[in-house]
Amino acid sequence: MPELLSPRIDAISFRQLRLFESVGRLCSVRRGSEECNLSQPAVTQSLAKLEQMIGVELFERRPSGSYLTPLGRILYSRVVRMLKQMVTALFELEVPGGQVGAEAIVHRLTRSQVRSLVAIIEHGTFAAAAAALQITEGSLQRAARDLECNLRKNILFRSADGVIVTPAGIACGRRMSLALQEIDWAINEIDVARDIGESRIVIGALPFGGSVLLASMLDEFLATQSKVDVRIATESTSEMMQLLRDGKVDLVIGLTQETVGDDLVSQTLAETPYEVVARRGHPLTGQSHVNHEDLIKYDWVVGMPNSNRRNCFDRLFIDGPKPRTPIATSALLFIRHLLAGSNRLTLMTSYELQHETMLVRVPIDVPLPCPTIGITTRADWLPTALHRDFINLIKSRVNTRSIMGVTRTAA
Structure with a gap:
């Protein structure tokens, strides 16, 4: 406040x-x-x-x-x-x-x-x-x-x-x-109703999905609010959930977690399936079909332990040998540059991939989990009018079809 x-x-x-x-x-x-x-x-x-x-x-x-x-x-x-x-x-x-x-x-x-x-x-x-x-x-x-x-x-x-x-x-x-x-x-709500106060909203943006979604609609939100102080927290998933529980952030945007506890609730906005991703011109992007044997030939950049993305990676290779994973990070900026200059592979959601210009989908034969992107809050949380406006804007701007459907040429 x-x-x-x-x-x-x-x-x-x-x-x-x-x-x-x-x-x-x-x-x-x-x-x-x-x-x-x-x-x-x-x-x-x-x-x-x-x-x-x-x-x-x-x-x-x-x-x-x-x-x-x-x-x-x-x-x-x-x-x-x-x-x-x-x-x-x-x-x-x-x-x-x-x-x-x-x-x-x-x-x-x-x-x-x-x-x-x-x-x-x-x-x-x-x-x-x-x-x-x-x-x-x-x-x-x-x-x-x-x-x-x-x-x-x-x-x-x-x-x-x-x-x-x-x-x-x-x-x-x-x-x-x-x-x-x-x-x-x-x-604060009383002061805002009297037009003498500034509202504050503290948003937690998870490393994957949340930051991209938030950045895509923040300008539009600010245009509708004349007196608002927006603060954005970016931490790992486990740290962010603790900040949410402690009231340090008001709500969290990003991939919804499989287990968050009874004290937190998630509102699903859309499904966004995982894709195996590589740089444009990667050897695998020229193949019509890619299998496990092809995937283990290359180093991977994986998510942090216990993250949604890391769990998906582990399930992808649960029945066979795993590729080398020398780098684990949740920083999208690092991942983008690590892949752009090498033959490394990683996992991204289809929604994230829509916003990439240097990275493309690898056409694998294996089905991947389909996580959801959404908003997580405390179970007993009472949002202010500003919070409700923000959540409603996100819901109105999330196009399920555009998040689900990704078609990219492997140029």
């Missing part, structure tokens, strides 16, 4: 958000105050301060009750998601009392406590986390101790390298970090 949002968001307390959720759900300040065990003036004052901090009216006050405004509904949906994710994080941490205990603890948590855990995980040490939060190390330690007391669960332990977070604590902190992002998105 844009850095300028951070001070505003950090100033909003969890207590304010819990009160806002209660009144928004019950459509009544009186009933909300009773549920939260506070006086009506205290609730009214807290909500008025929240509206002042965000800069919009969140409720329409009527004699019959208090009702969410359109902008209030944006915040409400995100606050509900934040609280639900925090409860899930504590339930998975196995705090005392199970689901009921987790819900009770969420009502006691403070922003400083959660922020301290997230910062320690992200920066590795108390000293680095305190510096990042611009507070003293003593203040950070107190917040961490208060959090452990609240949880009634040890999530920190002292090692030779200092105090570190337990694996269970790290998992809890990562989910808490995703929960906090909901408020970031809420404030």
Whole structure:
């Protein structure tokens, strides 16, 4: 999220958000105050301060009750998601009392406590986390101790390298970090709706397929968005999926993975079969039929271990001898130049091959797997209007026939 949002968001307390959720759900300040065990003036004052901090009216006050405004509904949906994710994080941490205990603890948590855990995980040490939060190390330690007391669960332990977070604590902190992002998105969506903010979208482009597809439609997307900050991450598949899980990227474009876990979901855009590829003028491109014996005569450039492309290569030669594979890379630029100046072979999808001028298909007799290109997101992700516009544009621009069909002459 844009850095300028951070001070505003950090100033909003969890207590304010819990009160806002209660009144928004019950459509009544009186009933909300009773549920939260506070006086009506205290609730009214807290909500008025929240509206002042965000800069919009969140409720329409009527004699019959208090009702969410359109902008209030944006915040409400995100606050509900934040609280639900925090409860899930504590339930998975196995705090005392199970689901009921987790819900009770969420009502006691403070922003400083959660922020301290997230910062320690992200920066590795108390000293680095305190510096990042611009507070003293003593203040950070107190917040961490208060959090452990609240949880009634040890999530920190002292090692030779200092105090570190337990694996269970790290998992809890990562989910808490995703929960906090909901408020970031809420404030950003409200500002964009008021035409005073800039939207940010962080896209993960996988090395094969994703980068090509993204580059082919990014200009068109930017032309439709007057205030948008697009950031593109390019990492290996395994690293990218971890960035997605941690909320460092919003969505990932590229070849959909065979196994991504229950926490991620993929939307298939089109099938794009693999092709054996070589430079123009390669000895094999002049043959009408190419078999396994022909393919093992040449060195190959293969994908990284456990990648979709590497698995396809392994299946291609599963029943016989394999060719030499001295180079493994996911960098399309390197692959292009490695093949252009040699007789090496590689695998590319038909969609990628459409965008190549120096490389052509080798006419092999063996059928190859047909992966799909698509969009991968977190299973419980709620996209903003900008995300939805981006995804819809991709879907409208992906032509299944053009991705499937590749006809190239072996010049």
